[in-house]
Every structure is written in structure tokens, then in C-alpha cells.
Amino acid sequence: MTVDVTTDVLVIGSGAAGMYAAVSAARNGADTVLVDKSLIGRGGATIMAQMTVAAAVGEQEPDHWSHHLQDTLESGRGLCNEELAAILCEEAPLRIRELDEWKIGWAREEGHMKQVMAPGHGRERCVYVDFLNTGPAVARTLRTQIGRAGNLRRASELTITSIVVNGGQVAGAVGLNMETGTAVTIQAKAVVLAAGGLTRLYQRNSASVNMGGDAYALALRAGAELIDMEFVQFFPIGHLAPRLVGMDPIMWDPFRYKLGGRLLNSEGDEFVQNYGHAETSNKYTAPRDVASFAILQEVAAGRGSPAGGAYLSFEHIPEADLRAAFGPVIDRLAANDIDLTKHGIEVSPIAHYHMGGVRVDGQMETRVPGLFAAGEAVGGANGANRLSGNALSEAFVFGERAGRFAAEAIGDRVDSWSNEAARSAVDEIMAGRHVAKRQSGPGLASMLVTLQKIMWQDVGLLRTANGLANARTLVQDIRWDIGDYPGASDHRFALSMQEWFDLRNSLLAAEAIIASAQTRTESRGAHQRGDFPSTDVNQTHNLISRLDGEGLSVMVAPLISKPFDLIPLEAAE
Amino acid sequence: MTERLAHLKIQRGGFGEAPAYDDFEVPYRDGMSVLDALIWIRTNKDSSLAIRYSCTNANTCKECMVRVDEKTVYACTKRLGTTPVTVGPLTNKRLLRDLVTDIVPPREKLSLLLGEPSSEE
Ligand SMILES: Cc1cc2nc3c(=O)[nH]c(=O)nc-3n(C[C@H](O)[C@H](O)[C@H](O)COP(=O)(O)OP(=O)(O)OC[C@H]3O[C@@H](n4cnc5c(N)ncnc54)[C@H](O)[C@@H]3O)c2cc1C
Ligand code: FES
Numbered sequence: 001m002t003v004d005v006t007t008d009v010l011v012i013g014s015g016a017a018g019m020y021a022a023v024s025a026a027r028n029g030a031d032t033v034l035v036d037k038s039l040i041g042r043g044g045a046t047i048m049a050q051m052t053v054a055a056a057v058g059e060q061e062p063d064h065w066s067h068h069l070q071d072t073l074e075s076g077r078g079l080c081n082e083e084l085a086a087i088l089c090e091e092a093p094l095r096i097r098e099l100d101e102w103k104i105g106w107a108r109e110e111g112h113m114k115q116v117m118a119p120g121h122g123r124e125r126c127v128y129v130d131f132l133n134t135g136p137a138v139a140r141t142l143r144t145q146i147g148r149a150g151n152l153r154r155a156s157e158l159t160i161t162s163i164v165v166n167g168g169q170v171a172g173a174v175g176l177n178m179e180t181g182t183a184v185t186i187q188a189k190a191v192v193l194a195a196g197g198l199t200r201l202y203q204r205n206s207a208s209v210n211m212g213g214d215a216y217a218l219a220l221r222a223g224a225e226l227i228d229m230e231f232v233q234f235f236p237i238g239h240l241a242p243r244l245v246g247m248d249p250i251m252w253d254p255f256r257y258k259l260g261g262r263l264l265n266s267e268g269d270e271f272v273q274n275y276g277h278a279e280t281s282n283k284y285t286a287p288r289d290v291a292s293f294a295i296l297q298e299v300a301a302g303r304g305s306p307a308g309g310a311y312l313s314f315e316h317i318p319e320a321d322l323r324a325a326f327g328p329v330i331d332r333l334a335a336n337d338i339d340l341t342k343h344g345i346e347v348s349p350i351a352h353y354h355m356g357g358v359r360v361d362g363q364m365e366t367r368v369p370g371l372f373a374a375g376e377a378v379g380g381a382n383g384a385n386r387l388s389g390n391a392l393s394e395a396f397v398f399g400e401r402a403g404r405f406a407a408e409a410i411g412d413r414v415d416s417w418s419n420e421a422a423r424s425a426v427d428e429i430m431a432g433r434h435v436a437k438r439q440s441g442p443g444l445a446s447m448l449v450t451l452q453k454i455m456w457q458d459v460g461l462l463r464t465a466n467g468l469a470n471a472r473t474l475v476q477d478i479r480w481d482i483g484d485y486p487g488a489s490d491h492r493f494a495l496s497m498q499e500w501f502d503l504r505n506s507l508l509a510a511e512a513i514i515a516s517a518q519t520r521t522e523s524r525g526a527h528q529r530g531d532f533p534s535t536d537v538n539q540t541h542n543l544i545s546r547l548d549g550e551g552l553s554v555m556v557a558p559l560i561s562k563p564f565d566l567i568p569l570e571a572a573e
Numbered sequence: 574m575t576e577r578l579a580h581l582k583i584q585r586g587g588f589g590e591a592p593a594y595d596d597f598e599v600p601y602r603d604g605m606s607v608l609d610a611l612i613w614i615r616t617n618k619d620s621s622l623a624i625r626y627s628c629t630n631a632n633t634c635k636e637c638m639v640r641v642d643e644k645t646v647y648a649c650t651k652r653l654g655t656t657p658v659t660v661g662p663l664t665n666k667r668l669l670r671d672l673v674t675d676i677v678p679p680r681e682k683l684s685l686l687l688g689e690p691s692s693e694e
């Protein structure tokens with residue numbers, strides 16, 4: 001075996017977190033390689049994000065990061081890692097301003113950044129790029145920085161299948177060359193895992209194909225721990241019907257920020273206020289977990305829309321106002337035969353973001369020396385429920401830090417690569433090459449659909465002991481069925497092989513969610529148990545998952561708290 | 574009611590092979606895209622079909638370009654009707670397999686990172 005690529009820092013995944021980490025590692029002096037299973041900057045959630053980024057830049061009205069932190073902790077239902085949350089809130093303004101210098105084009109009015117209100121925030125705090133263009137602008141801006149960095153190489157179409165650990169230290173990674181179906185070995189002194197989230201595990205989701213939980217499975221198998229895997233955030237008003245092409249299913253969020261909009265059941269009544277939150281027609285304030293739960297309950301009570309959700313109506317809003325707020329988007333809707341002045345559309349909760357994830361310290365390092373994580377892959381900062389706009393801030397802030405601390409760490413580290421440590425990872429890829437070249441018929445793609453249904457039904461918005469046990473058995477059965485290496489190979493564009501590695505990761509991530517959900521016998525934030533409907537103060541702790549010879553285990557860990565002073569603000573004008 | 578069907582003729586095969594065509598019938602749903610049909614085929618009929626896409630709905634990743642009846646389109650936004658269509662790969666890019674072509678920007682190619690001679694340009 002020869003080592004194909006050698007570098008100081010390897011960054012896995014090129015969303016906002018990975019691109020920021022790569023730029024940051026490179027500018028802090030490390031020879032850096034950035035890889036993605038898809039195309040650089042295009043494969044994950046980042047480019048799909050449409051709306052806002054939360055940061056206390058205080059341009060719209062006086063604000064201070066301590067207030068952002070207070071809102072974040074409140075939204076997190078008592079479970080946030082307060083150290084990580086404080087880092088997120090304190091450093092978000094730095095990253096927003098740096099992106100501004102890099103000409104991202106934040107929306108402005110009267111010479112200042114425009115900031116809007118979003119649910120759960122006490123201030124007008126969220127910046128954005130018009131029209132519904134925040135994510136693409138982020139991706140473009142960071143790609144430009146990557147192109148400018150000197151000591152930074154990058155490659156698309158490399159799916160990392162294992163992180164190589166030797167003598168308890170990170171030594172590099174092994175990946176699948178998508179074009180040829182062969183193994184690629186990368187030796188690195190530090191690895192930043194920025195491979196994004198897992199919402200593709202659910203039948204109704206806002207995910208791209210590359211969001212099947214690779215980060216969590218790679219981390220577990222490398223010996224790192226995960227935290228609070230039971231907290232999957234459902235976005236309450238994902239588009240459900242009629243079929244809408246060319247637009248993201250979470251597109252109605254900005255409409256609601258700007259215009260309100262009414263959420264109605266099949267009887268034409270507003271209902272969110274019946275579930276413990278006073279939401280009125282013109283304001284959009286209900287936290288995500290409350291709104292999702294309310295829709296689910298209406299559907300269960302037989303008051304759902306035909307496709308199994310709720311109606312979202314803008315019929316009371318004048319056409320001129322719709323057009324003023326959304327310009328070209330109104331024409332794209334018309335091309336989909338949707339006229340908001342005439343009809344409501346159907347919406348449903350969809351899996352949207354993962355609060356849980358890789359457990360890291362304030363330097364973004366896992367318990368495996370040299371293994372760092374960043375972005376949505378990281379768990380803990382957002383507790384049991386994330387505030388809107390915090391995910392991109394998290395990706396920027398944690399990405400910048402992971403890259404910086406990884407670059408610092410390589411100074412005192414020697415290469416720990418050994419072929420032996422990489423052997424099994426290489427072998428499982430090469431084993432796939434010796435099986436039948438082409439296999440038709442439904443294959444792994446249909447197994448993923450089965451997994452998505454199980455997760456939606458039993459591990460989604462409302463969970464019970466029976467449902468979770470059932471799901472765990474089914475997940476283990478599928479894991480058994482897929483065997484120990486890819487069962488089909490395709491030597492040019494190795495999609496079937498990639499799907500095998502993807503599914504193996506998805507199954508492990510799914511099992512981690514289920515195991516934590518089984519352990520948390522209470523309802524809190526995004527984790528709702530039908531058999532334990534109230535919050536239990538005695539479970540105000542985190543749950544940590546580990547993988548070892550015995551399989552997956554879950555244990556309790558105390559919260560990380562960090563007191564802070566709430567800086568008084570001058571009254572808003 | 575008889576089920577409405579969409580009909581797709583799809584080009585198969587890799588670089589340097591003579592193109593073959595496979596015919597598929599897919600249950601038609603109002604408003605469905607070409608990508609919806611391709612995903613249905615991979616899930617229910619033939620998982621060896623190679624396609625490239627990421628964002629699925631948002632039309633932001635721009636990875637899903639193919640040719641439908643000789644016109645270049647995004648598979649995720651091109652609507653399907655019940656009249657038969659022919660789907661093939663882009664013709665101005667190097668073919669990898671089936672509907673997948675090499676659209677990776679030159680400086681982001683894995684072959685460059687691996688120090689291999691470039692396979693095009
Ligand atoms: C539709 C949508 C809208 C959103 N809107 C907002 C918003 O308005 N505001 C907000 O704050 N947040 C929003 N979010 C959440 C936010 O976009 C994400 O949390 C954030 O972009 C995550 O960034 P990331 O870099 O961690 O991951 P991603 O952007 O998902 O990038 C991960 C990358 O890793 C790659 N990858 C995965 N596995 C591997 C592997 N094994 N090998 C190599 N590469 C791999 C993927 O291809 C991908 O490119 C939205 C999310 C979605 C889905
Ligand atoms: S799938 Fe992303 S643009 Fe078509």
C-alpha cells in the first residue's frame with residue numbers, strides 16, 4: 001500500500017463549516033486538503049440555505065452577544081453546552097463581518113446591514129442575502145477564498161469511508177474514488193470532520209442526498225463520542241403539496257418572517273395557539289418544536305390537509321405586498337401553478353437539522369487527539385432545540401476555530417500513519433471491486449427508503465418505547481442484510497459502492513438516535529415521548545454515545561455550564 | 574382508474590462504449606420532474622442506473638444537468654408529461670457512465686490531487 005496524498009490538515013466536507021475550516025487552517029500555516037463526496041461547495045445543506053444567519057452585530061438595533069446567548073440557551077431547553085453556545089454567539093459577529101469584507105453582499109438599508117426578527121430571538125438579529133439567496137452567496141464567497149488560499153488543495157468526488165487512527169491518534173483517512181471505484185489513502189496530522197447532518201434519514205426531509213449521517217458514523221468508528229443524538233429538529237412548515245419543483249421545501253419560512261401567513265387545519269381554523277403558544281396571524285413567533293408538534297396533533301385528530309399536513313394561507317395578503325416582498329419568487333410559484341392570493345398550500349413538519357452530534361471541546365477537538373469537528377456535525381451548542389439562524393453561524397464559527405486549532409495542533413504532532421491501521425478500510429473498498437460488475441433491480445436505494453419510513457414513523461416527532469424498540473430491531477436487520485462490503489460495483493462513477501458506504505453510515509447514525517431516544521424517558525424540545533409526555537428535571541443532563549467492541553452504548557454526562565453577564569442594552573430607537 | 578404512466582428512454586453505458594437505451598415506465602404524478610422519475614427507477618427498478626444530483630428540490634447545486642429530447646435541462650426542474658421522452662448525458666462533457674458526465678471544475682479534480690495526468694482538456 002502506498003500513501004496517495006500527504007498533508008498537515010485534512011478537511012472532510014465542503015459546506016460552510018468545511019470551507020471555513022480549510023481557509024482557516026491554510027491561513028494559519030497548515031498545508032491543507034479539502035475533499036467532498038460531491039462537488040466542492042455544492043453537496044450539502046449550505047448552498048440550500050435560503051434565509052437568515054443569526055449574529056449580534058447590532059446594526060439594526062442595539063444588541064450584544066450575551067442576549068443572543070440568552071435566547072440560544074432558552075431555546076435549548078436547558079441542555080446547551082454553554083461553553084460552545086457562548087463561543088457561537090460571541091464569535092458570530094466576527095465571522096459575519098469577515099464574510100462582509102469578502103463581499104458576500106448582506107442585504108443593507110440606509111448604510112447598515114439589514115437584520116430581521118426570527119422566531120425565538122428577542123431582537124432583530126438575523127442577516128441575509130436577497131432574494132432567498134443566503135446559502136448560494138455563502139458557498140460562492142467561501143469558494144472564492146479557497147481559490148485564493150496558497151497552501152490549500154481540494155478535490156471533489158472523494159467519499160471518505162474511514163478515519164484512520166493509530167496509537168490513539170488521528171493518522172489520516174481512507175476514501176472511495178467515485179470515478180474509479182478504488183481506494184484513496186490520505187495521511188494527515190489532523191482531520192477536521194465537517195461532513196454535515198443526517199436529516200436524510202427521514203422520509204420527509206429538507207436534505208440533499210449527501211446528508212445521511214456520515215459524520216456521526218465516521219466519528220463513532222474512529223473512537224470519538226457523540227452527544228444528545230435524540231434531538232433531531234423538524235422544520236414545521238415544509239412544503240408538502242402540490243408538487244413544487246425548483247424550490248426548496250423550507251421556502252415558506254421567509255414568507256412567514258416577512259408577511260406572517262396563517263396556519264390552518266382542514267376546518268379552516270388557526271390552531272397553534274391551542275398548543276401552549278400564543279401565535280397571532282401577523283406574527284411568526286412559535287418555536288419550531290411547538291409548531292411541529294401542533295401540526296402533528298391536528299393530523300392525528302383527523303383535521304389534517306389531504307396530503308397529511310396543514311394549510312398555510314397568504315390569501316389575506318394583497319398581491320402587491322407579496323410581490324414587493326418576494327419579486328421573482330412569485331413568478332417561480334406561478335410556473336408551478338401556485339397563486340398565493342387564491343389558495344393555501346399544504347405544509348408538514350420535515351426533518352431539517354440535527355442538534356446532536358460529535359462531542360468536542362471548546363477547541364473543536366474530539367477525545368481522539370487530532371480529530372476535530374465543525375458545523376452541523378458538532379453536537380451540543382443548540383441543546384434540545386436550535387434557534388433559527390444559528391446553524392450557519394455555527395458552521396462559520398466552529399469551522400474557523402476547527403481549522404485554526406487543527407493548524408496549531410500539528411506543531412507538536414508527528415505523523416502516525418501506518419499501513420496496518422488503514423488496511424481494513426482499504427480492503428473493504430477493494431473487496432467491493434471483485435463482486436458482480438452490474439446489479440440491476442431495486443437495491444440499496446430501496447433499503448434506504450425503508451429506513452426512512454421506519455425513522456419517520458417510530459423515531460420522528462412522537463416516540464414511544466415500543467416504536468423505538470421496533471425501529472432498533474429493523475435497523476439492525478437491515479444492517480445484517482447489507483453485509484460487510486459493497487455487494488455491487490461500478491467502475492466508472494461508483495454510485496452503488498458509495499450507496500453501500502452511505503447506508504452503513506446511515507444505519508449507525510439511526511441506531512445512535514434510537515439508542516439515545518430510548519434512554520431519554522421524558523419529553524423535551526425536539527424529543528417528544530408519547531409515553532413520557534412531560535419534562536423531567538432529573539434528566540437535565542446530556543447523553544453520550546460510544547461505539548466499542550460491545551456495540552453502541554449510551555451514558556449520562558453532566559451539563560457543561562458557564563455563567564455569563566447579560567450586558568444591558570440601550571433602549572431601541 | 575388506470576394508472577397514468579410516464580415513459581422514459583434512457584441512454585446507458587460508459588465512455589467509449591456504444592450507447593444502449595433502456596425503456597422505463599414510471600407511475601405519473603402531477604407536477605413530477607425528470608429527476609423524480611429517475612429516482613423512482615433507481616429505487617424500484619434498476620439501482621445500477623448512474624445519475625448525479627444533490628439538492629433534489631432546491632435547484633441550487635446545479636449538479637443534475639442532462640439532455641432531455643436533445644435539450645440541456647436540470648433534471649430536477651424539467652417537468653415530465655405522459656408523452657415519451659429520451660434522456661441522455663451532456664454531450665459537451667466527458668461521459669463517465671449512463672447520465673453522469675465529468676462536470677468537476679479543473680482545479681477541483683481528484684486526479685489532480687492524486688498527481689495523475691489529466692484525462693481531458
Ligand atoms: C434547505 C435548508 C435550508 C436551511 N436554511 C438555513 C438558514 O436559513 N439559516 C441557517 O442558519 N441554517 C439553515 N439551514 C441549516 C444550515 O444550512 C446547515 O446546518 C449548515 O449549512 C451546515 O453546514 P455544514 O458545513 O456543517 O454542512 P453541509 O453544508 O451540509 O456540508 C457538508 C458537506 O460534507 C460532504 N460530505 C458528507 N459526507 C462526506 C464524506 N463521507 N466524504 C466527503 N464529503 C462528505 C457533503 O457532500 C457536503 O458538501 C438550512 C438547511 C437546509 C437543509
Ligand atoms: S438536483 Fe440540485 S440543481 Fe438539480
